[in-house]
Amino acid sequence: MANNEVHDGPGNPGRRRFLTATTVVVGAVGAGFAAVPFIKSWNPSARAKVAGGPVTVNVANLVAGQILGGDVAWRGQPVYVIKRTPKMLEMLPQMDALVADPKSQNIDQQPKYAQNEHRSLKPDVLVLIGVCTHLGCAPELHSEVKPEPFDPDWKGGFFCPCHKSKYDMAGRVLKSQPAPANLPVPPYHFEGDSLVIGIDPPGAA
Numbered sequence: 001m002a003n004n005e006v007h008d009g010p011g012n013p014g015r016r017r018f019l020t021a022t023t024v025v026v027g028a029v030g031a032g033f034a035a036v037p038f039i040k041s042w043n044p045s046a047r048a049k050v051a052g053g054p055v056t057v058n059v060a061n062l063v064a065g066q067i068l069g070g071d072v073a074w075r076g077q078p079v080y081v082i083k084r085t086p087k088m089l090e091m092l093p094q095m096d097a098l099v100a101d102p103k104s105q106n107i108d109q110q111p112k113y114a115q116n117e118h119r120s121l122k123p124d125v126l127v128l129i130g131v132c133t134h135l136g137c138a139p140e141l142h143s144e145v146k147p148e149p150f151d152p153d154w155k156g157g158f159f160c161p162c163h164k165s166k167y168d169m170a171g172r173v174l175k176s177q178p179a180p181a182n183l184p185v186p187p188y189h190f191e192g193d194s195l196v197i198g199i200d201p202p203g204a205a
Contacts, residue, residue: 054198056191057081058175064142067130074186076195078130078138081195087168088125091118091145091155098155099172101182109184113204119170119185127188127195128171134179137162143169158183 055074062068062083072079096102104115113121118125132139139158148154150164158167163178171183189201 010175022150040054044063044082048148054196055079056195057195057197059083059190059195060193062125064124067141074129074196079197080126080130080141080183082126082128082141082143082169084118084124084126084169086124087145088143088156089118092168092170095155095168095172098174099168099176099182100177103174104182106170106181108184109182111179111187111204112200114185117170119172119182121188121201126170127185127197129184129186131183132160132162133173133181134160134163134165134177139165139167139183142162145148 039142055072057068057072059081062081063086064083064085068081072081074155075140084198099107104110104119107115110119115193118126130138139161142148142154142159143155143156145156146154148159150159150161156169156170158178160166162178165179166174167179168174171185173179173182187200188195188197188198189199189204190196
């Protein structure tokens with residue numbers, strides 16, 4: 001009697017070829033799925049793209065002596081935007097003898113167009129990275145000229161409560177502070193009532 005059964009043993013070459021082909025196909029599909037996250041990692045995430053891009057802020061309603069409300073950040077760092085009064089600006093030359101870098105000669109701390117007495121494009125609008133140059137804490141604005149618990153002769157400016165560093169109303173660090181440098185000024189320019197942080201003014205050197 002004829003034997004029509006297909007043998008499953010290791011000696012069956014047809015079955016071996018089928019199993020080999022199936023394994024290769026399944027393995028290739030699995031490798032493809034596994035590679036998707038790896039290939040995606042070559043492309044920057046949406047957050048990474050936004051982190052380095054310019055940030056636009058409306059400054060039409062800036063209030064003198066206060067930091068612009070809301071969360072303003074550029075490259076993951078807080079940005080302080082303050083409108084200074086004429087009195088605050090008049091105080092800056094008086095601070096020259098008290099600050100460590102009165103002429104902002106540390107070129108890494110501000111663009112060339114902000115290397116002036118008020119450290120800004122417009123004298124009344126100050127734009128700073130709000131990170132203490134000591135250990136990265138967040139300095140607080142104390143804009144009024146009045147005695148403060150941390151300084152009885154306070155002339156207005158920024159105070160870092162973490163390690164007691166003090167800066168004037170141009171973000172210049174006072175002498176003999178834990179912080180070694182002025183608060184940085186980011187690249188920025190104005191477009192009408194908008195402040196664009198992250199891009200220098202057209203034609204800036």
